[in-house]
Amino acid sequence: xxxxxxxxAIPFPLQGHINxxxxxxxxxxxxxxxxxxxxxxxxxxxxxxxxxxxNLINIETVPDFTIQEVDxxxxxxxxxxxxxxxxxxxxxxxIKKQRDSGFPVKAIVYDSVIPWSLDIANENGLKxxxxxxxxxxxxxxxxxxxxGTLEISRDEGSEVLLPGMPVMGLKDLPTLxxxxxxxxxxxxxxxxxxxxxxxADWRLFNTFDKLEDEILKWMATKYPIRTIGPTxxxxxxDKRIQGNNDYGLSLFKPKTESWAEWLDTxxxxxxxxxxxxxxxxxxxxxxxxxxxxxxxxxxSFLWVVRDSEQSKLPQxxxxxxxxxxxxxxxxCSQLEVLSHRSVGCFLTHGGWNSTLEALVLGVxxxxxxxxxxxxxxxxxxxxxxRTGVRCKENGNGIVTREExxxxxxxxxxxxxxxxxxxxxxxxxxxxxxAVSEGGSSDKNVTEFVTELKSA
Ligand code: UDP
Numbered sequence: 001x002x003x004x005x006x007x008x009a010i011p012f013p014l015q016g017h018i019n020x021x022x023x024x025x026x027x028x029x030x031x032x033x034x035x036x037x038x039x040x041x042x043x044x045x046x047x048x049x050x051x052x053x054x055n056l057i058n059i060e061t062v063p064d065f066t067i068q069e070v071d072x073x074x075x076x077x078x079x080x081x082x083x084x085x086x087x088x089x090x091x092x093x094x095i096k097k098q099r100d101s102g103f104p105v106k107a108i109v110y111d112s113v114i115p116w117s118l119d120i121a122n123e124n125g126l127k128x129x130x131x132x133x134x135x136x137x138x139x140x141x142x143x144x145x146x147x148g149t150l151e152i153s154r155d156e157g158s159e160v161l162l163p164g165m166p167v168m169g170l171k172d173l174p175t176l177x178x179x180x181x182x183x184x185x186x187x188x189x190x191x192x193x194x195x196x197x198x199x200a201d202w203r204l205f206n207t208f209d210k211l212e213d214e215i216l217k218w219m220a221t222k223y224p225i226r227t228i229g230p231t232x233x234x235x236x237x238d239k240r241i242q243g244n245n246d247y248g249l250s251l252f253k254p255k256t257e258s259w260a261e262w263l264d265t266x267x268x269x270x271x272x273x274x275x276x277x278x279x280x281x282x283x284x285x286x287x288x289x290x291x292x293x294x295x296x297x298x299x300s301f302l303w304v305v306r307d308s309e310q311s312k313l314p315q316x317x318x319x320x321x322x323x324x325x326x327x328x329x330x331x332c333s334q335l336e337v338l339s340h341r342s343v344g345c346f347l348t349h350g351g352w353n354s355t356l357e358a359l360v361l362g363v364x365x366x367x368x369x370x371x372x373x374x375x376x377x378x379x380x381x382x383x384x385x386r387t388g389v390r391c392k393e394n395g396n397g398i399v400t401r402e403e404x405x406x407x408x409x410x411x412x413x414x415x416x417x418x419x420x421x422x423x424x425x426x427x428x429x430x431x432x433x434a435v436s437e438g439g440s441s442d443k444n445v446t447e448f449v450t451e452l453k454s455a
Contacts, residue, residue: 005453006034006103007129008060008094010087012111013043015278016353019247020133020206021111022057023231024445026248029056031449034103038094040064040086047249060097062090077185084116091117095124107201107452112139112193118200127455129202129448132193134352136205136212136219136227137165137380138174138373139193143222145177146194152178164218172379175371186372197223201455202448204228206352208434208441211359211385211427226444230356230431233335252278252306252331256320259302259337262327266300269344272408273337273363275304276349280370286398287312290347290368293404294326299344299412301326302337338363345411346388347404350374350381362428364388364420366407368399387424389416 007028011021018039025035036058044061065082067075091108098105107127110117112134121128132139144150144162152160152170160168170178176187197203206229209216219225233247263271272294276282282290287305291314294301307330310319319328334354337343338361346358350367355377358365365388367378382390389407391399410416434441 004034005032005449006036006098006105007452008091008098008105008108008126009035009037010091010108010110010114010117011037011039012113012133013040013083015251016351017111017113017133018043018249018251019353020229020231021109021131022247022249023233024109024131024204024206024228025057026233027228027231027445028109028449031446033449033452034058036060036094036098036105038062038087038091043249043251046251048246060094062086062094074183074185076183076189080185080189084114087114087117088120091120092124095126106455109204113189115192115194115196118196127201127452128196128199129204130193130196130200131204131206131228133206134373135355135377135380136207136215136225138352138376139205140165140215140219141173141177141376142190143194143197143219145191146197150177164215166379166384168376168379172376174373174376175369178375182371190372202226202451204444204448206231206356208431208439210430210434210440226448227434228441228445228448230360230435230441232357232360232431246333246335250331254329254331254333256329257332258320258322259327259329259332262322263302263337263340263342266342268341269412270299271340271342272297272299272301272345272347272366272412273343274301274347275332275334275354276368276370277351277354278306280349282309282312282370283398284312288314289398289401290404291317293401293408294347296401297405297408299408300324301347302332302343303328304330304332304334306330335361345408347408350377352377355381356431359385359387359424359427360431362424364411364417364424366391366404366411385423385427387420387427389420 009021009025011018029035038060041061041064044059063086065086067078095105108117108121109129112130112132118128203225205227208227208229305328338357346363347366348354349370367381367388368391369375369378378390381388389410391403391407394400433439
């Protein structure tokens with residue numbers, strides 16, 4: 001296949017959205033598509049361009065945007081509007097520049113939370129492919145909201161029944177849905193993901209067929225969709241595939257890599273890896289309970305506490321302080337950690353990338369969902385895929401130290417732990433099958449490329 005077919009990829013500039021888009025770009029590029037990844041100047045500076053597959057992707061930048069307070073608008077609304085202005089101003093110039101350089105663009109692949117990218121594509125005579133970076137189950141909930149068909153009762157103990165989905169409690173829905181007043185602008189953003197669902201030329205989902213079989217089949221009755229996940233760097237899925245050993249872009253800089261040597265000193269499957277992703281904002285009380293719970297387990301722990309969260313750590317818990325029992329770092333290569341032989345369990349917020357990574361790397365999870373889709377992901381992890389357990393909150397919305405210990409023990413030991421480990425390995429194999437040559441996600445990417453070529 002030649003490299004004539006050229007797409008622009010526009011991710012939403014957050015770590016959890018950039019990672020899957022970048023990996024999709026790698027896959028497209030490995031199948032002969034010319035890919036230009038469009039992001040802001042400051043995000044582009046965090047690209048690790050020395051990484052093999054990033055070399056195959058062109059990078060174009062749009063101006064950085066500043067956040068200025070506007071009366072009556074919340075911070076998320078301002079952020080979204082500022083990003084939109086930056087992209088809208090820059091993208092037509094990029095399309096023109098590429099045409100003038102002899103590389104005319106055929107389509108834009110855009111993140112579902114920036115649906116107005118399709119307007120830019122169409123105004124420039126281009127096709128549009130929308131990428132959903134959340135699970136299909138979560139997408140379907142926002143789809144129902146968009147269509148006005150989500151009926152929920154606020155009564156204690158009420159159940160939510162949706163086609164293709166397990167019976168869910170109110171608090172299994174994304175937090176923004178069961179608490180609609182918490183972040184109205186974010187809720188709007190997520191519901192509007194479906195504003196271009198019908199008009200887009202392709203609809204891509206970062207999941208795989210067997211993982212979300214029923215809900216994907218239901219979604220496909222609405223419009224043709226394609227699963228292309230899990231978008232975890234290929235080297236970790238199949239060592240035979242030469243590829244990236246990381247995502248190739250990190251908005252956070254680790255201060256130290258001491259975790260690598262520290263993990264080497266530990267026994268197999270003896271360490272709890274703890275991370276709440278790139279955005280979660282835990283209360284000081286919650287941090288204290290986690291800290292004390294981890295201290296009281298018999299396991300060692302490696303805990304990622306981002307710089308912005310470190311002031312919430314209890315006294316005696318300091319970043320980079322390396323002890324036999326625990327190590328706290330400000331950031332790490334999560335893929336390296338999850339694939340280390342000594343990691344036996346992942347105490348996680350249940351972000352979708354973290355969930356897929358744990359699945360692909362075969363690590364059982366203890367899920368402590370914080371917000372957005374994490375509550376729904378936790379429901380599936382604990383009750384559907386049964387690859388982990390979900391922590392229960394007390395009456396004040398806190399997961400206590402005792403609960404942390406019980407959940408970690410459940411996953412690390414005993415019959416429940418053994419069942420979870422068996423399930424994890426089953427899903428790991430199915431995930432590898434999906435992205436390996438001829439697997440469902442691989443076929444879908446190939447078909448997408450064929451259609452792009454002939455579009
Ligand atoms: N991540 C990382 N190092 C860390 C913590 C997280 O590389 O120390 C990566 C992780 O591998 C994942 C992403 O950051 O790909 C977080 O995405 P996720 O969807 O799990 O959560 P979010 O940050 O969007 O809440």
